[in-house]
Amino acid sequence: MELWIHLPLYLAFMAGKKVMRRMFIGQLAGMLLACGICAVAIFPATPPAAASASGAPPAKAAPALDPGEKIFEQNCARCHVPPMSFSPRVTGTIIAHMRMRARLTRKEELQLLKYLAP
Amino acid sequence: MTRYSQSIAKNIESAWFAIGALPRPVFACLVAVLWSLLPFAACAQSDQNVPEHSSAGYTPVLSGAFAYIQNTNGGVQSLVPQINPLLLVPMGHSVLLESRVEFTGFFQREDQTGPYAGKVLKTVDYAQLDWLADSHVMAAAGYYIIPFGLFSERESPVWIRNLQNDPITYAIATHPDGAADGFQLRGAAATLPFASIQYTAYVSAHSNVNELQSARSSGGDVSIYFPSPRFETGFSYRRTLEGNQINNEAAYLSWQPNSVSLDLKAEYDNNHYGQGYWIEAAHVPQHFFIAPDFFHHFQGVARMEQLVVRNGGGNGLATVNEERPVFGLNYLIRDDWRFVANYGRLLTKNGNSNQWNFGFTYRFIWPLWPGKKS
Numbered sequence: 087m088e089l090w091i092h093l094p095l096y097l098a099f100m101a102g103k104k105v106m107r108r109m110f111i112g113q114l115a116g117m118l119l120a121c122g123i124c125a126v127a128i129f130p131a132t133p134p135a136a137a138s139a140s141g142a143p144p145a146k147a148a149p150a151l152d153p154g155e156k157i158f159e160q161n162c163a164r165c166h167v168p169p170m171s172f173s174p175r176v177t178g179t180i181i182a183h184m185r186m187r188a189r190l191t192r193k194e195e196l197q198l199l200k201y202l203a204p
Numbered sequence: 205m206t207r208y209s210q211s212i213a214k215n216i217e218s219a220w221f222a223i224g225a226l227p228r229p230v231f232a233c234l235v236a237v238l239w240s241l242l243p244f245a246a247c248a249q250s251d252q253n254v255p256e257h258s259s260a261g262y263t264p265v266l267s268g269a270f271a272y273i274q275n276t277n278g279g280v281q282s283l284v285p286q287i288n289p290l291l292l293v294p295m296g297h298s299v300l301l302e303s304r305v306e307f308t309g310f311f312q313r314e315d316q317t318g319p320y321a322g323k324v325l326k327t328v329d330y331a332q333l334d335w336l337a338d339s340h341v342m343a344a345a346g347y348y349i350i351p352f353g354l355f356s357e358r359e360s361p362v363w364i365r366n367l368q369n370d371p372i373t374y375a376i377a378t379h380p381d382g383a384a385d386g387f388q389l390r391g392a393a394a395t396l397p398f399a400s401i402q403y404t405a406y407v408s409a410h411s412n413v414n415e416l417q418s419a420r421s422s423g424g425d426v427s428i429y430f431p432s433p434r435f436e437t438g439f440s441y442r443r444t445l446e447g448n449q450i451n452n453e454a455a456y457l458s459w460q461p462n463s464v465s466l467d468l469k470a471e472y473d474n475n476h477y478g479q480g481y482w483i484e485a486a487h488v489p490q491h492f493f494i495a496p497d498f499f500h501h502f503q504g505v506a507r508m509e510q511l512v513v514r515n516g517g518g519n520g521l522a523t524v525n526e527e528r529p530v531f532g533l534n535y536l537i538r539d540d541w542r543f544v545a546n547y548g549r550l551l552t553k554n555g556n557s558n559q560w561n562f563g564f565t566y567r568f569i570w571p572l573w574p575g576k577k578s
Contacts, residue, residue, distance in 0.1 A: 160434060164460065165359065167539050169540070169569070170538070170539045174261055175571050177259075177260040182294060182334075183292055186300065187358070190392065203259045
């Protein structure tokens with residue numbers, strides 16, 4: 087018995103290569119669309135608050151965030167658990183490195199530096 | 205002149221010829237992007253100062269990770285200790301030298317029952333010089349990680365990845381080297397109040413130099429990031445311009461909703477040898493109904509992956525269709541230390557197998573120079 091049996095894709099495999107490919111792409115597009123719709127749905131609803139997605143807790147609703155803090159909260163958990171702290175003497179180096187990775191602007195870099203190493 | 209720089213010089217010429225071999229619309233777009241960015245680079249020096257009231261220091265840093273992973277793949281056990289040091293040397297505020305090396309031990313029992321034996325592999329992941337020229341343009345030259353999709357450049361370090369195995373589609377566009385010798389431009393093309401449009405464009409030359417092997421290629425990545433809902437979606441393209449000249453494409457999305465501690469990532473990859481996707485969700489229970497202080501250190505992860513081979517597959521991909529559900533439970537002692545445990549079941553028509561990983565990862569950041577302290 088084929089192993090694909092437990093996936094809906096099994097049907098596509100049975101039905102032939104072309105159909106399978108179409109279904110595969112269809113499933114993917116569906117998934118991406120679903121995530122897109124969810125994202126759009128929360129646009130107006132949620133204030134920018136959380137500090138981290140995968141590790142650190144979502145931040146408590148802050149009344150008015152410092153621009154640097156806002157950039158930190160919106161960017162630093164995109165790829166990894168953001169560090170709790172690092173020494174001010176390496177802050178410039180690390181933020182330059184992360185600016186390159188996260189493709190941040192100069193303005194965002196300066197605001198981050200001001201926030202992380204006042 | 206070193207062997208490396210000789211080889212690069214020789215290949216720059218061929219890289220330019222290679223660019224000429226690009227499909228005309230792609231070539232036109234690449235040229236347009238590169239040229240439209242030059243004026244920004246020209247005024248690069250104008251706004252490069254550290255903010256007046258910041259004590260941020262630019263000390264060289266040794267960062268990276270230690271990890272020890274015990275891996276069981278289809279009943280065969282391997283011990284995989286790793287050290288991945290990353291050197292960051294800033295030169296002023298706008299130039300940064302970054303390089304990461306990987307020392308990975310790979311030990312298995314001889315004849316399944318004997319003592320462990322194996323070897324330590326050394327690889328240069330990347331070695332590049334960055335110029336943070338302007339608000340919208342940054343340039344990098346050297347040996348850089350191929351910016352393709354979500355995984356290669358962002359998620360691959362051992363302390364970042366939520367699950368220890370690479371996705372089964374990982375070889376698409378990154379096989380065989382994972383990195384390339386050449387240069388790239390990247391940055392935020394436009395920052396709107398609600399979104400930022402980010403780009404990367406690169407060309408690379410052929411190199412056979414040990415540890416710095418590279419294929420002639422060109423490509424790019426464009427993504428749009430909505431900071432408020434923390435949602436990003438993007439598209440990557442790479443064309444290899446030697447051997448079987450093939451196109452590689454990826455579409456991805458990443459979302460960290462504000463209201464729940466969830467990290468959702470998904471990527472679809474496609475090339476001549478196969479297509480597939482992975483979709484991953486990671487959750488940290490912040491307000492667990494019992495012992496929340498204990499449980500908020502746990503991270504539950506689930507990933508579904510699928511690969512459909514084409515033209516016989518291979519080239520880093522499997523040669524038969526594969527799918528793999530993977531589950532993980534990580535314990536984050538602090539932001540830098542964590543225990544990892546994951547289980548995946550690889551399903552193929554040739555048979556199924558279990559894959560286990562247990563171990564820990566530790567991320568370090570060490571200043572290399574006594575600098576400003578506050």
